[in-house]
Amino acid sequence: MDQEILNSLIVKNESKIIYLIMDGLGGLPQQAGGKTELETAQTPNMDKLAVEGSLALLDPIGHGMTPGSGPAHLALFGYDPIKDNVGRGILSALGVDFPVTGKDVCARLNFCTLDADGNVTDRRAGRIASEINERLCQKLKDSITLSDGIEFFLKTESEHRALLVIRGEGLGGNINDTDSQQTGVPPLLAKGKDEPSKKTATYVNEFLAKVRDVLKDESPANFILARGFAKHEPLPTMEERYGIKCAAIAQYPMYRGLARLVGMDVLERPETYEAMAEQLKENYDAYDFFFVHFKKTDSYGEDGNFDAKVNVIEEVDKWVKGLESLNPDVLVITGDHSTPAIMKAHSWHPVPALLHCGNGLNRIDHTKSFGEDQCAQGGLGRMEMKNIILEALACAGRIQKFGA
Amino acid sequence: MDQEILNSLIVKNESKIIYLIMDGLGGLPQQAGGKTELETAQTPNMDKLAVEGSLALLDPIGHGMTPGSGPAHLALFGYDPIKDNVGRGILSALGVDFPVTGKDVCARLNFCTLDADGNVTDRRAGRIASEINERLCQKLKDSITLSDGIEFFLKTESEHRALLVIRGEGLGGNINDTDSQQTGVPPLLAKGKDEPSKKTATYVNEFLAKVRDVLKDESPANFILARGFAKHEPLPTMEERYGIKCAAIAQYPMYRGLARLVGMDVLERPETYEAMAEQLKENYDAYDFFFVHFKKTDSYGEDGNFDAKVNVIEEVDKWVKGLESLNPDVLVITGDHSTPAIMKAHSWHPVPALLHCGNGLNRIDHTKSFGEDQCAQGGLGRMEMKNIILEALACAGRIQKFGA
Numbered sequence: 001m002d003q004e005i006l007n008s009l010i011v012k013n014e015s016k017i018i019y020l021i022m023d024g025l026g027g028l029p030q031q032a033g034g035k036t037e038l039e040t041a042q043t044p045n046m047d048k049l050a051v052e053g054s055l056a057l058l059d060p061i062g063h064g065m066t067p068g069s070g071p072a073h074l075a076l077f078g079y080d081p082i083k084d085n086v087g088r089g090i091l092s093a094l095g096v097d098f099p100v101t102g103k104d105v106c107a108r109l110n111f112c113t114l115d116a117d118g119n120v121t122d123r124r125a126g127r128i129a130s131e132i133n134e135r136l137c138q139k140l141k142d143s144i145t146l147s148d149g150i151e152f153f154l155k156t157e158s159e160h161r162a163l164l165v166i167r168g169e170g171l172g173g174n175i176n177d178t179d180s181q182q183t184g185v186p187p188l189l190a191k192g193k194d195e196p197s198k199k200t201a202t203y204v205n206e207f208l209a210k211v212r213d214v215l216k217d218e219s220p221a222n223f224i225l226a227r228g229f230a231k232h233e234p235l236p237t238m239e240e241r242y243g244i245k246c247a248a249i250a251q252y253p254m255y256r257g258l259a260r261l262v263g264m265d266v267l268e269r270p271e272t273y274e275a276m277a278e279q280l281k282e283n284y285d286a287y288d289f290f291f292v293h294f295k296k297t298d299s300y301g302e303d304g305n306f307d308a309k310v311n312v313i314e315e316v317d318k319w320v321k322g323l324e325s326l327n328p329d330v331l332v333i334t335g336d337h338s339t340p341a342i343m344k345a346h347s348w349h350p351v352p353a354l355l356h357c358g359n360g361l362n363r364i365d366h367t368k369s370f371g372e373d374q375c376a377q378g379g380l381g382r383m384e385m386k387n388i389i390l391e392a393l394a395c396a397g398r399i400q401k402f403g404a
Numbered sequence: 405m406d407q408e409i410l411n412s413l414i415v416k417n418e419s420k421i422i423y424l425i426m427d428g429l430g431g432l433p434q435q436a437g438g439k440t441e442l443e444t445a446q447t448p449n450m451d452k453l454a455v456e457g458s459l460a461l462l463d464p465i466g467h468g469m470t471p472g473s474g475p476a477h478l479a480l481f482g483y484d485p486i487k488d489n490v491g492r493g494i495l496s497a498l499g500v501d502f503p504v505t506g507k508d509v510c511a512r513l514n515f516c517t518l519d520a521d522g523n524v525t526d527r528r529a530g531r532i533a534s535e536i537n538e539r540l541c542q543k544l545k546d547s548i549t550l551s552d553g554i555e556f557f558l559k560t561e562s563e564h565r566a567l568l569v570i571r572g573e574g575l576g577g578n579i580n581d582t583d584s585q586q587t588g589v590p591p592l593l594a595k596g597k598d599e600p601s602k603k604t605a606t607y608v609n610e611f612l613a614k615v616r617d618v619l620k621d622e623s624p625a626n627f628i629l630a631r632g633f634a635k636h637e638p639l640p641t642m643e644e645r646y647g648i649k650c651a652a653i654a655q656y657p658m659y660r661g662l663a664r665l666v667g668m669d670v671l672e673r674p675e676t677y678e679a680m681a682e683q684l685k686e687n688y689d690a691y692d693f694f695f696v697h698f699k700k701t702d703s704y705g706e707d708g709n710f711d712a713k714v715n716v717i718e719e720v721d722k723w724v725k726g727l728e729s730l731n732p733d734v735l736v737i738t739g740d741h742s743t744p745a746i747m748k749a750h751s752w753h754p755v756p757a758l759l760h761c762g763n764g765l766n767r768i769d770h771t772k773s774f775g776e777d778q779c780a781q782g783g784l785g786r787m788e789m790k791n792i793i794l795e796a797l798a799c800a801g802r803i804q805k806f807g808a
Contacts, residue, residue: 394469
């Protein structure tokens with residue numbers, strides 16, 4: 001929906017919307033004719049909501065498209081997952097809780113090993129321990145200054161991986177990877193694809209030259225490779241787009257960062273699911289919209305652990321029971337994408353979704369439980385993920401009539 | 405579908421298409437687990453057509469978007485409900501059967517009350533009786549002449565509401581409301597947002613100044629407020645778009661006007677449903693496409709009268725029985741939008757639709773009755789309302805193959 005038209009239709013009221021997101025929720029059966037993780041799980045609370053509500057299948061990006069976490073979450077929040085997509089460097093920054101600003105170009109680093117001729121012999125420097133990574137980052141920070149007052153930041157992720165941020169006025173992020181993904185060849189120089197990015201590339205190359213000098217006597221990590229350069233282009237906030245004050249309740253940095261990117265207030269990191277429930281209750285009066293994120297469904301999917309993914313879904317189902325007392329006007333339960341355990345990876349399969357309106361304003365379909373096959377028969381049909389927020393806002397009485 | 409491509413594919417033949425529209429047909433159950441109005445109604449004739457035909461859910465504008473009657477009908481006729489949307493002033497003109505031309509700028513008027521300082525004290529002039537409104541309109545028509553040969557027309561709607569039309573060459577409709585929606589402040593002047601509209605604004609302000617003088621001794625209605633200025637931008641007709649000669653059978657002015665807007669011949673206003681059936685039979689040979697509009701489903705929905713809406717649907721179902729003898733090549737039964745009785749208003753919920761081909765060229769799905777949940781499982785799926793005309797034209801053999 002065109003933002004200008006939407007702005008003219010959005011109204012504010014006292015309604016509450018809860019978005020309960022199980023990361024990588026969608027799945028596949030272990031054998032032909034079997035049940036998916038969600039269909040296998042005993043979920044009496046979500047099944048009751050399915051009976052009273054409407055089901056759907058959501059396409060995060062489009063048919064056949066497997067989304068990363070960034071675009072999938074943007075689609076959940078109603079943004080365009082392709083046009084508004086966030087670069088890898090930015091996602092890395094979010095993943096280590098780095099507070100990105102509008103002056104930053106971010107990139108993912110690998111410590112690597114160069115031979116005497118300057119050719120890459122190991123793109124991951126033997127997967128050095130994180131402690132060594134930390135020591136090297138500190139050494140670089142202590143030793144290097146860039147010209148023209150340009151700042152840089154380094155932050156260890158884990159093993160050989162780190163974050164690089166170059167901060168300054170007028171920098172662009174259209175820069176090639178310096179990692180050629182090959183060994184036996186030298187690392188590439190940074191080249192900018194436009195004027196602001198050429199400016200950044202100058203400082204990146206200055207930085208790389210100084211790194212080579214500082215690390216020349218280290219082993220095995222005597223250089224770095226950079227990839228995924230990206231500038232942070234600010235997005236309109238959820239509040240600007242939909243007139244809703246939003247809070248995020250999430251344990252993992254990446255999702256906390258994605259929420260911050262669309263202007264949500266990110267509540268203090270909760271240690272447990274109980275703490276997440278407490279945060280929701282304590283902040284219920286202060287916000288219109290709550291993004292509640294459960295990560296482990298995706299983690300176990302990536303591990304290929306079907307049973308553990310089933311168990312997490314059952315745990316979340318018990319958690320859902322606790323929402324009854326709040327009786328939100330609109331409750332959406334879904335995932336950001338599918339992570340079938342048998343694939344050990346994100347997949348393109350559309351994501352099961354449940355829309356329940358405490359105010360009675362959703363259609364009731366004949367579906368009897370929350371699962372992929374029931375969702376394929378759901379009253380909302382198969383839809384683009386980015387539209388589910390419009391269904392939620394409408395059910396919450398927050399979108400006025402278009403035309404007379 | 406791109407109009408140029410469509411034009412290259414459209415062919416004419418002897419087929420007949422009937423569009424049976426129950427205004428505001430879509431509904432909601434009265435309580436969780438219950439049935440909608442359409443699902444509650446006993447509709448043996450439409451159920452038989454559902455068994456033989458295909459069902460769908462139609463989105464008039466998009467997910468979460470609640471349509472007015474204007475955009476919803478444009479979508480039914482295959483026009484873009486947003487791009488081709490018709491301004492409020494034009495809809496008002498259609499609603500009082502005013503024959504709008506391409507030189508007209510239309511606006512909705514309220515008679516209002518000003519105090520001695522010229523501030524609005526009552527935006528509706530105490531909701532004066534329609535007879536007073538008529539007398540005042542006549543007085544203004546008798547007393548006012550505009551410069552440069554610009555014409556104006558006034559037509560009473562009801563109570564304090566009337567229609568204003570300014571007619572002249574080269575006028576624009578981008579003009580602010582002179583109603584600030586507040587009391588205790590003076591009415592606003594008209595300002596045009598572009599050159600043609602600035603020209604119109606000059607005549608509107610001349611008109612307002614003269615109205616103030618003519619009504620100065622009236623009470624309580626001593627001035628007018630104008631809103632919803634709109635120019636009539638002619639749309640291509642249905643015949644130009646689809647090569648079909650179209651007739652409209654409708655009782656209410658607004659829908660007769662919308663049909664006229666897309667070039668349909670609007671048959672004489674029928675007093676009863678029997679008269680509508682008669683008109684259809686009498687004109688069956690003379691047209692390719694019939695738009696038959698039943699209003700009361702929407703009226704009772706707006707009243708919050710669930711049972712009365714159910715009764716109207718049952719009446720229309722009996723009417724449908726009469727179509728058997730005509731055996732149209734294509735029969736579409738749907739609504740323009742949803743008006744759930746429990747909401748007493750238009751809503752965003754997708755609209756149940758039935759496509760039946762007397763010539764046997766529609767897919768047959770497993771659905772057994774005409775209702776929202778069955779439509780959610782229908783063979784046509786959930787689709788944009790503006791595309792249903794293409795399905796109908798195709799079933800009628802009126803769209804040729806694209807490409808070789």
